[in-house]
Amino acid sequence: VDLSLQVVERDGWTVVLVGGDIDLTTAPTLRERLLRLLAEGHRHLMVDLAGVGFCDSTGLGVLVGTARRARNEGGDVELSDLTPGLQRIFQLTRLDQAFAIHADLDAVPVRGG
Amino acid sequence: VVADAGPADDPLPPGGRVVELEIPARPDYLDVVRMVVATAASLEPSFADDRIADLRLAVSEACTNAIEAHADLGEPDDTDRIVIRCDLADDRIEVEVVDRGGGFDPGDLDALPAVEDPSRLDFERGMGIGLMRTLTDETEFSSSEEGTSVRLVVYHTRIAEGS
Numbered sequence: 001v002d003l004s005l006q007v008v009e010r011d012g013w014t015v016v017l018v019g020g021d022i023d024l025t026t027a028p029t030l031r032e033r034l035l036r037l038l039a040e041g042h043r044h045l046m047v048d049l050a051g052v053g054f055c056d057s058t059g060l061g062v063l064v065g066t067a068r069r070a071r072n073e074g075g076d077v078e079l080s081d082l083t084p085g086l087q088r089i090f091q092l093t094r095l096d097q098a099f100a101i102h103a104d105l106d107a108v109p110v111r112g113g
Numbered sequence: 114v115v116a117d118a119g120p121a122d123d124p125l126p127p128g129g130r131v132v133e134l135e136i137p138a139r140p141d142y143l144d145v146v147r148m149v150v151a152t153a154a155s156l157e158p159s160f161a162d163d164r165i166a167d168l169r170l171a172v173s174e175a176c177t178n179a180i181e182a183h184a185d186l187g188e189p190d191d192t193d194r195i196v197i198r199c200d201l202a203d204d205r206i207e208v209e210v211v212d213r214g215g216g217f218d219p220g221d222l223d224a225l226p227a228v229e230d231p232s233r234l235d236f237e238r239g240m241g242i243g244l245m246r247t248l249t250d251e252t253e254f255s256s257s258e259e260g261t262s263v264r265l266v267v268y269h270t271r272i273a274e275g276s
Contacts, residue, residue: 023144
């Protein structure tokens with residue numbers, strides 16, 4: 001199982017482009033990267049999940065934990081470009097109501113502009 | 114030329130078809146489990162893709178719990194094994210995930226707080242069992258000191274929409 005992570009600055013957001021499967025194997029890598037970005041002062045993270053074909057509850061837990069940390073520090077974690085499969089998981093767990101979810105990166109509003 | 118009836122034309126033998134997989138209790142085998150379960154399920158043409166995706170995730174959750182149960186017992190070695198048995202019946206697929214980890218009491222798991230409750234975000238773990246119950250038509254846990262068995266059933270046609 002491979003996970004790819006790419007970080008770019010865009011419109012006031014730190015965008016994390018995630019690719020691959022998120023499960024018990026790869027979730028620690030994602031968690032470390034997101035927490036490191038927060039620790040470096042990137043408090044507004046936009047996690048783009050367009051390239052994620054599978055995400056289990058371990059992956060959801062990473063996103064929830066990172067969002068909580070970011071919000072405690074005056075930032076936030078928002079999500080973009082969920083595949084239909086992921087949208088369904090977010091609906092079933094009702095996490096679609098815990099995150100701002102954008103259709104894609106072009107639909108993300110410019111921050112602090 | 115004698116036309117040979119393919120597997121799809123053969124009637125199912127009594128008891129259906131069983132696919133069994135035994136893996137080391139290690140996370141890097143989750144991918145293999147998902148692939149085998151999804152492939153086995155797709156042998157039945159009436160099984161909709163979204164139901165296969167549901168089953169794939171539910172089984173992955175069950176195996177994740179099994180792997181973590183083994184890890185809780187200490188450093189895993191090669192004798193820590195998890196068995197995944199898929200029974201492809203006419204109208205449904207039943208998957209049993211059996212581990213020899215420490216076991217747990219599913220009744221001990223508190224329900225997650227409502228989404229509007231800010232403490233919802235305090236729960237990074239514990240979503241897996243709720244997901245299994247929502248994704249499948251039947252979920253059954255039996256746990257003892259010897260380990261845990263999880264039985265997941267998905268019918269080809271959804272009989273109950275998760276709430």
